[in-house]
Amino acid sequence: MGLARARLPLLAVLALALRAPDLGLIQALTPHRQVNGILGGSVVLSVDLSPEKELKEIEWSFSNGSGVMIQLAEFSGGKFERPDPSDRFKQRLEKYNKTSLRIKALELDDSGVYGARIKIQPAIVEDQAFLLAVYEPVPVPEIKSHSLSSTAAGCNVTLQCQVSGREKVNVSWSSGNPPRDLGDLERYQLTPDGRTLRLSLQPDLLNSTFTCTASNPVDQKNVSLYLQSICQSGGAAPSPCHWKAIIGALFLGLEISAMVPVTLLHRKML
Template identity: 65%
Template structure:
């Protein structure tokens, strides 16, 4: 044996971590209250004898969840955090129901075949909360008889960990023309300059995380019409000044009338 191989074997014996690479993990996303299916894929031509499932949440402790055998489904501890939420979907698939946030973690499956070969497969499950329903707020800029200039703001209550995206048309596609559609740096506000006749397109805001998404499409026709008929800030100021002056005049007239009636 050469010196090179001797050194490699000595290093592997001193540090077993060098001899065996960590098991690759398949990423799985789940939604709170939903369910996921974890399915192992044995090597072709090998018949599965048993599958042992374990779970680790990253705290250092690993618990044995279940064992699939020809006799069925066995649970070492039915009173663990999963209780009745685990099912044997088939000989190689574990279903987790009524997902909870603390179900996130690493699930490992040890597959034992009839030819006495052991395979390890792992899944990294992340459970997300459902995405709240997004809301649209519109702000009129300077709409004219020919164009509608507005800003649409897509808001998600408590959606700090939610991605926001805007698309247009049906079927939906990217925004495209940056002269008519301007997106804010955070992606939440969309400034539009659209011809009114006919109104060019419809726009959709989508709020999403890796496990869920919700969409909303504002009624541009109604928004643009209301932005043309609603008084602008300068009109409100003029109305306020007019009412204030009218009240002052009425007060002066009333005072003069009272003075004239006094002896």
């Protein structure tokens, strides 16, 4: 056996990992830095280089799990070179500084592994990797009230936070202004996905504001609901049965009113 053992280049190992459904496999194969970006935004990939090391050049590569690696750029002698300026990145790559690559106008397909092969004087090679995830902006959520029971003793209400879009987002609830954790409330229930909030509030809490926040690693949006706009302290909101009883009573009253003149006329004729 020789003193040196053959090993796969960094990007080859990462490409194998990317073929798996779970990108988390990469963590078991090579260290990397997680970088998150928003669709249409930009990110900067910066290699970690000690000040005492003299840099010769950096080669940047990319793999998105398709098994094909692209050589993106080279930093050499203070110059920025693109081996294939017509690749999918086109004019969206630039040299941010001597150790950093900037990617502009991010697209969802830019998600993947970026490798930096760093050549240091006199003959040292270091490999670093970045796992980029590009996310869509979070849509503005909407709060829907699904059921309501309001009495003098308090208000029972179910609120649902609805978020459109394809991506999975995290949903959380808060109360008050400024918003604070729901832990201050005594009686509430959250569904496992965090989107539906069931409340049972005393009259003194009916003027509370509840806020739903939808977020991903790069963006968040929220919407608030003033609870007193749907909970009326001191009286129950009429149910469908109540409305039927009220309407029935009105019709009965009209029928009685119509019958009185007819009865009087009949008596006069007699």
